[in-house]
């Protein structure tokens with residue numbers, strides 16, 4: 116996957132806003148509403164954490180990769196439901212690129 120893949124997913128999520136709920140998983144979640152989408156984000160976050168915990172002992176990364184993909188996908192769906200362009204998150208990460216986390220936190224707490 117590249118950043119381009121996330122951009123393509125964002126485009127599909129936007130297009131699904133006009134789709135019938137029974138025709139698509141994404142459309143069905145839009146139809147159920149933001150609370151259901153947030154529930155899925157929470158569920159996928161927990162599943163990712165559990166998979167990561169197991170992976171450190173088993174050294175099998177398959178599940179953690181699968182669950183992280185679910186988490187990223189549902190997080191993008193959350194942004195889309197709130198009409199936040201995924202590009203704004205890409206821009207924020209780009210802005211932070213090369214900036215140490217410690218320096219970034221110091222800049223935030225000074226202002």
Ligand SMILES: N=c1c2ncn([C@@H]3O[C@H](COP(=O)(O)OP(=O)(O)OP(=O)(O)O)[C@@H](O)[C@H]3O)c2ncn1[C@@H]1O[C@H](COP(=O)(O)O)[C@@H](O)[C@H]1O
Nearest residue numbers: 124127128131138139140141142143155158184185188189
């Ligand atoms: N990347 C994904 C993607 N990742 C995960 N999922 C779905 O997310 C769900 C994950 O939920 P769970 O693991 O809890 O499984 P579940 O039991 O099916 O879910 P629940 O019934 O419990 O809600 C599964 O149904 C997956 O199929 C995805 N569904 C869609 N996409 C992308 O979105 C596009 C549009 O999808 P549709 O709207 O369905 O055409 C697709 O072409 C993909 O690119």
